[in-house]
Amino acid sequence: MDRSFILLSILALNSFSNIVFASDPSPLQDFCVADLTSTVRFNGLPCVDPATVTADKFFFSGLSQGGNTSNPTGAAVTPVGVSQMPGLNTLGLAMARLDYELNGFFPPHYHPRGSEIHTVLEGSMEVGFVTSAPNFKLYKKVLEKGDVFVVPVGLVHYQRNVGAGKTASIATFNSQNPGNSVIPNALFGSNPDIDSDYLAKSFALDQETVQELQRLF
Known part of the structure; x- marks a missing residue:
């Protein structure tokens, strides 16, 4: 049998057996504090000179206060991403505070680049996600203070306040830019x-x- 045919067959079989894992690129240094003023754009943000970095680049203060929920959905997001904390750049992390008025909600949505963990700070929140074809199965749970629920990457999901008053939660992502x-x-x-x-x-x-x-x- 022709050797080139055997080699191509092995390569073809190998391509079917490989599992592809998607995630943010791993950092190649201790940190890469984002230069938010740079006009250079690639898969991430360029780094500032490490010699100029201070501890404030790894710090954010503001999650103690709820967001402005005076909108049609009665819900608000207070993000903590690279724009708010430049030290997050290349670390594959982001988070947000989510606030809900009585009956507030986030419509069905998905994050194409990150899984999401919800942790309830106060109130009562229903969260659910739907699997992909062919089953389209709904997994949902009512969370109380201190409860945690994970939504796998790329799946359509929703959150809504089902408590008797305001609800607040923290959402954490395994991507610095999970998308929405x-x-x-x-x-x-x-x-x-x-x-x-x-x-x-x-x-x-x-x-x-x-x-x-x-x-x-």
Whole structure:
């Protein structure tokens, strides 16, 4: 048998057996404090001179106060990312405080680059995620103060306040930039609009309803 054919066969089999793991790039130094003023862009942010770094670059103060929840969803995000804490750059971490008014909620969304752990600080919160095709199975849980729940990377999920008052939680991500795609905004608020007839057929709605949703978003 031709040797080149055998080699190609081995390479092909190997490609099917490999498992691909996706994550933020590992740092190649102790730290890489982000230079937020740089116009250079690549997969991350460039580093400042380590000799100029102070402890404040690894510090953020502000999660003791809730965010502004005076919006249609009654919920707010106080992020702690590289922009707020430049020392997070290249470490594969980010977090946020989430605040909910009575009946406040976050619409269905997903983070394409990071798994998420929720920890409830106060109140009562329902969180759930849906698996991918073909099952589309919902896993949901009501969390109380001190409870923790994990949402796997890339899966559609939601959170809502189911308590008798305000609720607050901490969300932690294993990516410095997990991304956030909000399903209703993406589908009904895209620019330019997705064809309303196509969306009507996809959601089994009439075209007028879809057009009204596009107007709202």
